[in-house]
Structure formats: C-alpha cells, structure tokens
Amino acid sequence: MFLHIDIDAFFPSAEKARNKDLENKPVVVCMFTKNGKGGAVASASYEARAFGIKAGMPVSRAKALASQDTVFLQADVNYYSFLSREIMQEIAKFGKLEIISIDEAYMEINDFNEARELAVKIKSIIKEKFKISVTVGIGKTRILAKIASKISKPDGLKAIFSLMDVGNYEITVIPGIGKKTAEILNKYGIIKINDLINLGTMKIKEIFPNKYGDYLSLIISDNEASIKFRKKEKQKGKFITLDNETEDKNVIYKNALVLLEKILEEKKEELFSSISLVLVKSDMKNLVKTRKVKPTRNIDMLSNLMKEMINEAVIDKPIRRIGLFLSDFVKVNQKSLTDF
Ligand code: TTP
Ligand code: MG
Numbered sequence: 001m002f003l004h005i006d007i008d009a010f011f012p013s014a015e016k017a018r019n020k021d022l023e024n025k026p027v028v029v030c031m032f033t034k035n036g037k038g039g040a041v042a043s044a045s046y047e048a049r050a051f052g053i054k055a056g057m058p059v060s061r062a063k064a065l066a067s068q069d070t071v072f073l074q075a076d077v078n079y080y081s082f083l084s085r086e087i088m089q090e091i092a093k094f095g096k097l098e099i100i101s102i103d104e105a106y107m108e109i110n111d112f113n114e115a116r117e118l119a120v121k122i123k124s125i126i127k128e129k130f131k132i133s134v135t136v137g138i139g140k141t142r143i144l145a146k147i148a149s150k151i152s153k154p155d156g157l158k159a160i161f162s163l164m165d166v167g168n169y170e171i172t173v174i175p176g177i178g179k180k181t182a183e184i185l186n187k188y189g190i191i192k193i194n195d196l197i198n199l200g201t202m203k204i205k206e207i208f209p210n211k212y213g214d215y216l217s218l219i220i221s222d223n224e225a226s227i228k229f230r231k232k233e234k235q236k237g238k239f240i241t242l243d244n245e246t247e248d249k250n251v252i253y254k255n256a257l258v259l260l261e262k263i264l265e266e267k268k269e270e271l272f273s274s275i276s277l278v279l280v281k282s283d284m285k286n287l288v289k290t291r292k293v294k295p296t297r298n299i300d301m302l303s304n305l306m307k308e309m310i311n312e313a314v315i316d317k318p319i320r321r322i323g324l325f326l327s328d329f330v331k332v333n334q335k336s337l338t339d340f
Contacts, residue, residue, distance in 0.1 A: 001115045004137040004145035005091060005122060007084075007103035008154035012045035014080050015073055017131040026051065026070040030059050031271050034298045040271050042075045046154050058269040077294070087130055091122055106142055112159070119157050141224045146175050162222050167194035174219060176212075196220055236263050236270075237325035245282050245318035249310050252279065252319055256306050259324040264297060270328055271295035275302055277309045278323030287313055302326075 007013060011029035016022045026048035032039035041062050044053040051065045059072070066072075084102045091097055091105065095118070098106040109115040119136035126134050137148025138159035147166060150173055152158040160166060171177050171185055171193055188207065190196050196204075201217035208216065218225035238259045246252065256277060276290040289309040293301065306324070 001109045001112055002139055002142045002145040003107045003109060003115055003119055003122075004139065004142065004149045005105050005107070006135050006137075006146075006149045006153070007087065007126075008133045008135055009043055009045045009049075010084075010103040011043040011075060011080055012048070013132045014083050015076075016045070017083075018079075022071060026053075026067060028053055028059075028062055028066065028070060028072050029075050030062070030072055031075050031295045032059065033271075034296070038269065038297070040269065040295075083130070087126060087132070090125060090129060094118055094122060106145065112138070116157075116159065123155075123157065140222060143175060143219055143225055144222070147173055150175075163193060163197060163220060167192065167197065169193050171196050174216075176215060181212075234328040235325050236267050236328075237276075237323060238262055239278075239321055239323040241321045242319065245320045247315050247318050249313075249315070252315075252322060253307055253310050255322050256310065256324055257303055259322065260299065260302055260306060260326075263324065263326050264299060264302075267297075267326070270326075271297055272302070272326040272328060274327040275305055275309075276323075276325040276327075277306060277313075278321075278325070279313060279315070279319045280321035280323070281315075281317040282320055283317055285317075287315075289313060 012027040027045040133155040139145030205213040279287040
C-alpha cells in the first residue's frame with residue numbers, strides 16, 4: 001500500500017497559518033510581475049476556488065472573478081520551502097518518505113490497517129503543529145493513492161484498491177490525463193474511467209503507440225506506473241539566421257534581444273523559469289546555455305542572464321544562427337519532467 005500525502009492549497013494555507021486575519025477568507029497567492037500589475041495565480045484557497053479562481057490563471061482574470069474581501073498576496077517562496085521542509089520532516093518520523101514536490105510525498109506501508117491509522121495520525125499532527133490540513137490518499141499503487149487524494153480534497157482521507165473503485169469518475173482524475181489526452185479519448189467515446197478500463201490495453205496502445213500508451217495500460221491493469229511526469233513544461237522558442245556570420249558578442253546579444261522581445265510579446269501572461277540560448281556555429285555544431293530563474297517576465301532580468309550566457313560562451317567559430325527558448329513556470333520545486 002502507498003500513502004499519497006498532499007497539502008491542501010499549500011501556498012494559501014501557509015499564509016493562513018501565519019496570519020489569523022485570513023481565516024476563512026478567500027486567499028489567492030500570486031507571482032506578480034515586477035510592476036505589480038500582471039502575473040499569474042500560483043494557488044487559490046478553497047474559498048477562492050469557489051469563484052472559479054485557479055492556479056495558472058492571469059491575476060487580472062482572478063481579480064475579475066474574486067469577491068470584495070478576497071486577499072491577493074505575493075508568493076513568499078522562501079517561507080513555503082522552509083515550511084515544506086518542516087512538515088516533511090514531521091511526516092518522515094512515521095516512515096520512509098518519497099518527496100515528489102514542495103507539498104506532496106509518498107510513503108510505502110505494508111498493511112492496509114496500518115496505512116489507515118497512519119493517515120489519520122499524520123493528518124491530525126500536521127493540523128495540530130502547523131495549522132494546515134493535508135489530504136491522504138491510500139492505494140495499492142502510487143497512482144491509485146494519488147487518485148484517492150485528488151478526489152477527496154480538501155482535508156480528505158480515502159483508500160482505493162483498484163481503478164474500478166473510481167470507475168464512475170472522469171478520466172481526467174488520472175494523473176497524466178490532461179485536457180488534450182482527454183479530448184483524444186473522448187473522440188473514442190471514452191469519458192469515464194470505466195470506459196477506459198473497458199477499452200483495454202490493446203486498443204489503448206493502438207491509440208497511443210508510445211510510452212504514454214504503456215503508461216495508461218499499466219494503470220488500467222492496476223500495476224505500478226512511473227509517474228515522474230506531470231504537466232508538460234511548455235517552451236516557447238525562436239530562431240534567427242544572421243545575414244552575416246559573426247563572432248561579435250554585441251551583434252549576437254542584439255539579435256538575441258530581438259528574439260526575447262518577440263517571445264515576451266507573444267506570451268503576454270506567462271512567467272518563465274528558465275532561459276536557454278542556442279548558438280549555431282558555422283560548422284553547424286550547437287552551443288547551448290541555460291539559466292534557471294525565479295518565475296519572471298522581467299526583460300531586464302532575462303536580458304542580463306542572456307548577456308551573461310553570451311559572455312561565457314566560447315565562440316571559436318562564427319555564429320550563423322541564434323535560438324532562444326523560454327520555459328513556462330509550471331510548478332515550484334518540480335522534479336524533472338519526462339515527456340512522452
Ligand atoms: P498543488 O498541490 O498542485 O496545489 P495546491 O496545494 O495549491 O492545492 P491542492 O493540492 O489542494 O489542489 O501545488 C502545490 C503548490 O505549488 C501550490 O500551493 C502553489 C504551487 N504551484 C504553483 O506555484 N504554480 C502552479 O501552477 C501549481 C499547480 C502549483
Ligand atoms: Mg497540494
């Protein structure tokens with residue numbers, strides 16, 4: 001058996017835990033842009049979710065949906081990371097913890113009754129010590145435990161022994177089935193988990209003849225599947241071919257800056273957490289540099305990083321093409337994403 005422990009509305013809950021005035025209030029934690037006008041929602045408390053406010057939404061949209069008394073706060077990631085470590089340490093006293101993100105972890109337990117008792121204990125201790133509620137899913141596999149917590153949030157506790165137990169839920173409760181995959185499956189008449197189970201592994205592998213098909217097949221057979229991936233990180237990139245090959249770092253910088261401006265212009269609402277520069281040399285070899293940043297769309301910050309990377313680059317051959325890639329901020333402390 002596995003426990004999947006997931007903190008409820010983590011960032012807003014962390015804010016409520018340190019400020020009694022926020023109790024029972026809709027709280028939206030945001031990553032604001034530098035001028036404080038734009039930005040995206042990192043997480044909304046359950047009271048705020050009732051208005052339709054969700055993670056990833058532009059702050060402007062969230063404000064339009066919010067009630068008068070909704071509190072908007074800038075994310076304090078240092079505090080959340082600190083709190084996350086404290087909470088995880090507390091939970092780790094009960095067994096070997098596999099931490100998979102800032103607010104989620106698994107624990108393997110031999111016996112079901114033991115798992116259930118432990119889940120109750122963990123929930124009450126975290127509530128008592130940190131004034132924060134967590135949901136615990138119990139499952140035969142990690143995926144089943146994760147589904148169990150997902151459908152019983154907030155402050156929930158639920159056990160699932162087989163995917164059939166949740167047959168009447170929509171397929172999107174399965175981790176890894178997002179909007180796009182759901183659309184594909186919907187075309188085959190697959191709406192609920194029962195439909196997916198009835199479809200069978202052969203047909204699933206026909207629709208997805210790749211690792212993803214293998215993944216779904218494992219899930220419908222109640223086998224342990226790797227859940228290293230979650231939301232796919234979205235990348236926005238552009239290339240420019242220079243009129244004349246150059247070794248001049250200023251020229252390279254100016255061209256890269258044009259790419260940066262274009263990407264920011266096309267992705268008006270996004271925050272980015274990594275920037276990669278690709279320099280294609282005259283011998284067609286690539287030189288790639290990447291920098292991670294706190295979620296931002298601040299052009300001064302991003303162009304400075306770009307300048308640093310260009311300055312560091314050893315340009316031993318003239319450059320003919322320049323590429324720039326910005327990756328969306330998806331989740332704080334997210335593990336590496338494997339795609340399929
Ligand atoms: P989640 O566990 O996905 O969400 P949550 O804890 O806010 O809400 P719940 O589990 O009750 O559904 O993410 C944990 C934290 O990670 C979240 O509080 C804020 C952060 N986060 C972002 O900053 N950006 C995002 O797009 C997402 C999904 C989460
Ligand atoms: Mg959570």
